[in-house]
Amino acid sequence: MARAALGWSTQDLAREAGIGINTVNRFEAGQDARVSSLEKMRQALEDAGLEFIPENGGGAGVRLRKKNSHASPN
Numbered sequence: 001m002a003r004a005a006l007g008w009s010t011q012d013l014a015r016e017a018g019i020g021i022n023t024v025n026r027f028e029a030g031q032d033a034r035v036s037s038l039e040k041m042r043q044a045l046e047d048a049g050l051e052f053i054p055e056n057g058g059g060a061g062v063r064l065r066k067k068n069s070h071a072s073p074n
Helices: 002-006 010-017 021-028 035-047
Strands: 050-053 061-064
Touching: 002 010, 002 035, 002 050, 002 061, 010 021, 010 035, 021 035, 035 050
Parallel strands: none
Antiparallel strands: 050 061
């Protein structure tokens, strides 16, 4: 779901996270992955603008952060 929100392929996520594509594929198939690899994937997704939503009774999820339209120019 996170990759889809960004329009990323498994190759895109692997490249942005600095991990192997097989690691992404294994994780998405429900297999084990190293904690360090999970942290790298999460960081890459967050850096791209994704926000993880904690469990709140309706299930955990993801969303794209709103762009700050009120940012002042430099």
